[in-house]
Amino acid sequence: MTRNQTAAIDLIAQAAPLWESPTFWAAGAVGATLGVGAVAAWATLRAARPKRQLAYWHDTLPLIQQPTLGTLVQRRIAGSGLEVRLHGQALENPRLVTIHLRNTGRSDITSAQFDGGAPIRLLLDLPILELIAVDSVPEEATPPALSFADPPLELRIGPGRIGAGCSVTYTVLVDGHTDVRLRHGLADVKVRRRA
Structure with a gap:
């Protein structure tokens, strides 16, 4: 194993778990908000234009x-x-x-x-x-x-x-x-x- 590979493994081992990161939770909140918004837009369009x-x-x-x-x-x-x-x-x-x-x-x-x-x-x-x-x-x-x-x-x-x-x-x-x-x-x- 090279010196660079060993350093990368040590860095990953010292890092906190992903779910403890504030960036992870912020990205998750943005994704959930976009999902809820898309469902609401779809429901509004479906109700506004009924299918006959x-x-x-x-x-x-x-x-x-x-x-x-x-x-x-x-x-x-x-x-x-x-x-x-x-x-x-x-x-x-x-x-x-x-x-x-x-x-x-x-x-x-x-x-x-x-x-x-x-x-x-x-x-x-x-x-x-x-x-x-x-x-x-x-x-x-x-x-x-x-x-x-x-x-x-x-x-x-x-x-x-x-x-x-x-x-x-x-x-x-x-x-x-x-x-x-x-x-x-x-x-x-x-x-x-x-x-």
């Missing part, structure tokens, strides 16, 4: 299974067929379309988020023949107001409150296959289509 998110999707349920060529021939031979009618009119391809809206954010979507009082518009490719059901979860939640366009190719929802974690579903009857698109003017709300 709306997810939407739809399910389609055919009321009559569309026949294949083999089953179509069998039906014609048997002479019987199942038919769905609405107000005396036979429906070719009746389907129930259930449209789901869910507030997946931490904060309520209130009437104030509906820019200029404009509703959420759910556009379908086919006319809505009948509104079958409106449901909400939790059940005590009141769904926003609902209206139809003329011709009835869209549902208009709101303005109204959709609470954090709440879901609203609308079930309608259409005649044929349709897609659902959502148009909105919601302010400070991230809207996404769920796959």
Whole structure:
């Protein structure tokens, strides 16, 4: 061992433990203060800008299974067929379309988020023949107001409150296959289509 190494070891052995140093405690206090300040700033920003998110999707349920060529021939031979009618009119391809809206954010979507009082518009490719059901979860939640366009190719929802974690579903009857698109003017709300 060299003379310099021996001197360094002796110096370290004579030094007081680190936790007895006033510099150590001053640095620790500064670090703790910065940590508390960072947490307080994060909490303030989170509270000042609440996260509002709306997810939407739809399910389609055919009321009559569309026949294949083999089953179509069998039906014609048997002479019987199942038919769905609405107000005396036979429906070719009746389907129930259930449209789901869910507030997946931490904060309520209130009437104030509906820019200029404009509703959420759910556009379908086919006319809505009948509104079958409106449901909400939790059940005590009141769904926003609902209206139809003329011709009835869209549902208009709101303005109204959709609470954090709440879901609203609308079930309608259409005649044929349709897609659902959502148009909105919601302010400070991230809207996404769920796959």
